[in-house]
Structures are given as C-alpha cells and as structure tokens.
Amino acid sequence: MAAGFDRADDPRSRRDGLGWVSRAVFPDPRLWLAVREPGVAAPPGWRVAARYAVVPSADRARFLLPLASRRVGAASTLAYNALRPPRVRANRLAVGVLAGLGGTGLAGMPELTVAVPASLDPAEAVLTVHLGRLLEAPLHAAIGIRPPDPHHKPTLQLFDDRGRPRAYAKIGWNDGTRAMARAEAAALRRLGRSAGLPDVPRLLCAFDWGELAVTVLEPMPARVRRLRHPDRPRLAAMLAVARRGGAPGRPRPLAGSAFLAELRRRAGSAHPDGADRVRRAVTALAERHGGTTIEFGDWHGDWVPWNLGTHRRRLIVWDWENSGPDRPVGFDLAHQGFQTALSMHGAPAARAAERMSEVVDRHGPALGLGPDQRRLVCEAYLLELWLRTSELAVGGAGWNDRLHPALLDLLAHRPTG
Secondary structure: OOOOOOOOHHHHOOOOOOHHHHHHHHHOOOOEEEEEEEOOOOOOOOOEEEEEEEEOOOOOOEEEOOOOOOHHHHHHHHOOOOHHHHHHHHHHHHHHHHHHOOOOOOOOOOOEEEEEOOOOOHHHOHHHHHHHHHOOOOOOOEEEOOOOOOOOOOEEEOOOOOOOEEEEEEEOOOOHHHHHHHHHHHHHHHHOOOOOOOEEEOEEEEEEEEOEEEEEOOOOOOOEOOOOOOOOOOOHHHHHHHHHOOOOOEEEEOOOOHHHHHHHHHHHHOOOHHHHHHHHHHHHHHHOOOEEEOEEEEEEEEOHHHHHEEEEEEEEOOOOOOOEEEOOOHHHHHHHHHHHHHOOOOOOOOOOOHHHHHHHHHHHHHHOOOOHHHHHHHHHHHHHHHHHOOOOOOHHOOOOOOOOOHHHHHHHHHOOO
8 A cells, every 4th residue: 555545445545547646636645535435424623625426436447527516527528528539529428417417426436535634724735726726716627547657647627616627737746747747838838829830728837736746738729629630740830849930940960969969868878678779779870860961949749630639720739748959850740650650540660660751751841851851850750769668668667568679670670771
C-alpha cells in the first residue's frame, strides 16, 4: 500500500489506475478519501469537498464523474463528444444520460468521496477548490483514468455549477510529467495570440501546488470538430509554428547547430539498452548531413490528427507539452506521417517510417525542403523519436515495444544515397 494511505477503502492505497490518479490529484495526507457504496457519509468531524461516481467500477475504473449535480454529471461526459471516435462517443453518451437521470448508483457504480477536516479550509488541501478560487467560480472536475504510467498526467476537465466547461488543468506529479506541464505553459506563453499562427488554447495560469506542477488552459470552443481529412498535412500552419508566425529563418548547416549538439547530449545519457547504437547513429547523421543546410525553428512535438480540430474554419492545435525550439523545419510533417501510420492505421515501425518518407517527399518541397533536406529530416526525426522513447524508459515508463529496438534497426540501415 502507498505510504500514509493505509485504509482498504482509500483508493490511494491501490496500485491500479484509480490508485495513481487518486494519489496524483489528492496527495494531501490530511484528506479523507473512500470508495464505497453510494450514500455512505463521511465520518463525524469531516466535511465533503467532492464526490465522484467511479465509472464503471472500482476494479475497471475509466472515469471519475463529478456528482455535484445531475447537470454537471451529464455535462462531464457529453462535452466535446464530437471529437471522440464513434464507439467512445456512444459509451459516453450512455453514461451522460445515466448521470442526467441520477442513475449512476442504481447502475452499480461506487462513489469516491473526498472530505476535509471541518477545521481546514478546503482550498488548502483540495486542488479543485483551489482552482475554483483562482478562477472565481466553484469548479467540478471530470477525470479520466488510465493504467499507471510515469509518463501519464491526470487531466481535469473543469465545469462550473451550470455544467459549462471552464478550464482544463494538467497535473505533473513526477519529474517527467512536471517538466511536460511546465513546457506546455512556456510554449503557450511564447505563442500567445501571435498573428499568423493557428488557434491555441489560452494559458489561464500555471503554478506549483506542493509537489505538483499545474498548467491550466481555457476550454476549447463548444463546437470544435474533428478534422474531416485527418491525413492531409496543414503545411501553412506547420510553417507558422516553426517560424512563430514570423519570417523564414536563414538555413544553417547541421554541423555546428544547436540541434546536433542537443542530439549528442541526449545520446550521451540514453538508456544503456541502445546507448552505443544511438551514439553511432548520431555520428553517422553528422557525417552524412553535416554540410546540409536547413532551416531550424520551433515544432509542436506531437502534431497528429487527435491534437487538431477546427472551429469556424480555423485550425485549433492543442497539447503543446512536447514542443521546443531548434528543430529542423519539417519535423512536425515527419511526425504526422509516422504517427498517423503507427497509431491510426496500426502499421509496424518499418512501414510507418516508409510512410513518413513518402509524406515528407510529397509535401516537403512546400516547406522549402530539397532532396538532401528531406533525407536529413527523416533520419533526424527517427533519432529524435528513439531518444524520446529512451527518456521515457529511463524515467521508469518501460520500453515502447513498437519503437524499440525497431527504430535503431531502421537507423542502422538507412540508405545513404
């Protein structure tokens, strides 16, 4: 059991998804948490700060549905449903109807109760109450649950008493996820509402809460929709992000670039299972492409269809936690080509890399990439992706078996012509 949370019905003592989310969102040991049958009261001397239905059950928990009111409960599953795949949309619709009728208890869903000592201001110990103070409205959180993973961050979708979306809060709870939460806040501060960029969520606030790093974003427009043609790259938007809405940068050689220096630094601290191979791959990249000049700029870092939407014919781009500067222009294009094939179409890494090369060859000229630059982008992107995979493994997330050692094998056999 987790230290300090030793009651059997305290979800923070669990080792599953419900456990790690509860520990991350409600870490304060002064809080009383319990998963019980609906209607069980908190002990004398405690006052309830929040209640959630555990959907569909404690052992198969996928979602914490706020029980502040029927309206809030229904809204928490129905908001932004148009962005979700059909099967997920149907499941959430069914749960939303059930919540609107007040029937989660009758459906056998247990309740998670969060209570504070009567003498304690809830804003000192309950993050959602603190966020309500900051945003000047009582807020209720809907919280998704995934299996424990050092790379995953709880995300709170925050609603007011009328069931209106008010914000998203992303919670960094360990070294890796704290860095990601802070990186997204920094990216959104940098981007702001710059002319020429796609729409991005507005940063409402970012702060440390004990050992948590919390980044709070405005909600997306209610009528945001999925992309109609998800495989089609949005090239103008990619260039705008790379150039921060400004003019093109002067092409520079790979040799001597900040990007190559960063690759070497990261390769030097790579996971032992692959460190020698990746260092050789970085050396080979420098030997083959050191003299190749290319434009460097920012990248989103996870430019994929599920992080994009449209509203009033404007492109909206969210999830900026992997963004950064000094990447070859074209990295977001390569990422979309590779990840769409890998994640949406189930291709193995080798086929995803082929698809990436096809996408970059087809669309790269519109980004100013000639043949040499396109080869550089593809090879360097595979290095970037393996290093990201390695860093997650070093952080305790384990290896992504679809990417390791497959990416190193691909890099070892990249054509030289």
